[in-house]
Amino acid sequence: MVFPSKAFLSIFFVVLSSADASPLRPVAGKATLSFAARLNVRGAVNIAAADRARVQAMKQAGSMGKRAAKSSFSVTNAIVVYTAQVGVGSPATEYTLLIDTGSSNTWLGANASYSPTSTSVDTGSTVAVSYGSGSFSGEEYTDTVHLSTGLVISEQSIGVASSSQGFEGVDGILGVGPTDLTENTVSNFDVVPTVTDNLYSQGVIGTRALGIYFVPAAAPDSIGELTFGGHDSLKITSPVTYVPLTTTLPASNYWGIDQSISYGGSTILSETAGIVDTGTTLVLIASNAFSTYQTATGGVLDETTGLLKITSSQYAKLQNLTFKIGDRAYDLTPNAQIWPRTLNTNLGGISGVIYLIVADIGSNSGSGLDFINGYAFLQRHYSVFDTTNSQVGFATTIHTDDRSN
């Protein structure tokens, strides 16, 4: 459990579960790592505005071309963050690292300092990464990385921070995004191999794919799981169905897909491009679709949280919100469409009020990035980000129909 060292920063990490990362369980050609979800809340937050700021930045970077878009959109200012205990060196020292699919450098030293051992090699290169909401710079090493007991990566390129900003409460990042995002971050190297690249080249995994099992924040077992090399069949209740990445810009710069959305069986967003993003908390949809959703649900905008709020009788009438992706439909049930009520006050919301997790993306459809399936969607559906085959897959889980919110 971690708390801010300086109270005036007023950054609270609410530990939603205190269980430690469990030993890694190798599955044929795959490797699985458990993580804990935490709320990373800075007092009262307009959660919708925070998500909109992220998508604005992504759209702007996207409009400047593919190269510019490859700046990191990390989880550093996300509301819900995930951490894992990762060992580095021999014998290993344990560090608490943020798991980030939106950036790709793995580094430490933000809090606990790096203790070099016999496996630590200073490459002589410097490293610097800027994340929008934070940054670090330092020296690039290679070292042995223990993702958990039994799973060891040798000669992993890691950054060792000599200065960092915006990482109170964690030691650094486990970067599981695409390799390209390491471009121009380490001197003398074009790119550096990520943890996923090394797991692949060292023969531990057979595909550069990442399966993500998020669990509803309010669920009793709020421990997620990251599977390198594919999906974990123990965590899904349907086959994984894949769709190719979208070709529409700017969504195609990220994990972009095409989908349509309906509410109670009526289409509110015709098939269009958007993204799947672990660093976004809510489900964001184009303004025109949001307005139809607001009318259908009767939601009233709450100024503090930026979320729609509904009465309990409106909640009783809430219909499924259905995402048609490829040939399959994925539902967010009424309970999946509300913010976990036990966490209302963490956001500066009012206890007992029912807030919806669907928010306005800030522009009408046709922008090339008309929705974001964020954490609120991903905690109800298993997702697979497959770099080797340029596709994204989804499956249902035992939490798809949860009533935990």
Ligand SMILES: *[C@@H]1O[C@H](CO)[C@@H](O)[C@H](O)[C@H]1NC(C)=O
């Ligand atoms: C920072 O690291 C020290 C050990 O070096 C540890 O005792 C302390 O709990 C850590 N603080 C945070 C906020 O992680």
Ligand SMILES: *[C@@H]1O[C@H](CO)[C@@H](O)[C@H](O)[C@H]1NC(C)=O
């Ligand atoms: C809503 O979605 C859930 C989960 O997929 C499903 O079990 C249920 O039948 C759906 N309800 C309606 C009215 O379609």
